[in-house]
Amino acid sequence: MATPTPTSPLVIAVPKGRILAEALPLLARAGIHPEAAFGDENSRALRFATDDPGVALIRVRAFDVATFVAHGAAQIGIVGSDVLAEFAYSELYAPVDLGIGHCRLSVAEPAALASRDDPRGWSHVRVATKYPHVTAAHFARRGVQAECVKLNGAMELAPTLGLAPRIVDLVSSGRTLRENGLVEVEEIMQVTSRLVVNRAAMKTRADVAALVEAFRRAVGHHSPLSAREGVK
Numbered sequence: 500m501a502t503p504t505p506t507s508p509l510v511i512a513v514p515k516g517r518i519l520a521e522a523l524p525l526l527a528r529a530g531i532h533p534e535a536a537f538g539d540e541n542s543r544a545l546r547f548a549t550d551d552p553g554v555a556l557i558r559v560r561a562f563d564v565a566t567f568v569a570h571g572a573a574q575i576g577i578v579g580s581d582v583l584a585e586f587a588y589s590e591l592y593a594p595v596d597l598g599i600g601h602c603r604l605s606v607a608e609p610a611a612l613a614s615r616d617d618p619r620g621w622s623h624v625r626v627a628t629k630y631p632h633v634t635a636a637h638f639a640r641r642g643v644q645a646e647c648v649k650l651n652g653a654m655e656l657a658p659t660l661g662l663a664p665r666i667v668d669l670v671s672s673g674r675t676l677r678e679n680g681l682v683e684v685e686e687i688m689q690v691t692s693r694l695v696v697n698r699a700a701m702k703t704r705a706d707v708a709a710l711v712e713a714f715r716r717a718v719g720h721h722s723p724l725s726a727r728e729g730v731k
């Protein structure tokens with residue numbers, strides 16, 4: 500595990516993709532001003548300077564933000580509560596709900612199946628998902644055994660191609676489900692993006708604690724949440 504020293508720049512991990520666009524104004528409000536390439540989706544760079552030599556940004560996949568911060572390779576990150584719930588890293592502290600990346604994690608199935616289906620009667624389900632742990636835990640809570648087929652995207656194809664009759668995926672507008680003939684049958688959790696911090700770095704580095712406060716002020720949010728609270 501990388502041990503951050505007070506002299507090394509503080510590294511903030513931000514996911515590429517949709518969260519990046521929503522995170523940019525928030526970073527600015529927290530006083531972080533990255534070089535222009537950071538907001539350019541076409542840039543192939545992965546590490547970016549800011550106007551503060553003590554702060555650098557990295558752009559990584561959403562699921563990898565949690566891994567970088569949990570191992571101390573980055574001290575702070577921005578990540579969806581869906582990802583936090585799936586990994587449940589004890590090294591991560593999630594003190595601020597950033598109020599961006601609103602969506603929900605839901606169970607969906609083909610409209611034809613839903614019209615004659617009763618979720619209360621399920622004892623075993625086969626589900627295609629990027630979230631096998633959250634899915635299994637959700638069904639186990641009501642005594643249903645979930646057999647998960649792990650996919651990294653395009654879960655919506657699974658029912659029509661016979662991979663699994665149901666999926667667990669993120670839903671926002673509902674358009675992706677609709678355009679693929681699926682309907683939502685159960686909500687598992689509401690999702691927003693959280694600021695995550697490496698617990699050891701939070702205790703040992705004053706710059707980390709100061710930046711957490713800057714993010715709190717930036718979202719006007721003051722109540723601390725642990726990594727497990729609010730993420731079911």
Ligand SMILES: Nc1ncnc2c1ncn2[C@@H]1O[C@H](COP(=O)(O)OP(=O)(O)OP(=O)(O)O)[C@@H](O)[C@H]1O
Pocket residue numbers: 514515516517518559560561562578579580581582600601602651652669670671672690691692
């Ligand atoms: N439709 C959505 N509306 C709002 N937020 C979303 C939506 N889909 C995903 N998110 C949030 O954004 C995060 C990243 O999702 P995204 O779909 O960009 O990842 P991805 O493209 O699957 O990532 P990668 O390609 O790196 O695996 C999710 O973990 C979730 O918290």
Ligand SMILES: O=P(O)(O)OC[C@H]1O[C@H](OP(=O)(O)OP(=O)(O)O)[C@H](O)[C@@H]1O
Pocket residue numbers: 517652653668669670671672673674675676
């Ligand atoms: O309800 P909607 O508004 O249609 O949003 C839901 C879609 O958004 C996410 O995918 P994303 O667009 O990030 O693409 P990806 O799965 O290819 O990353 C998610 O995996 C759904 O497919």
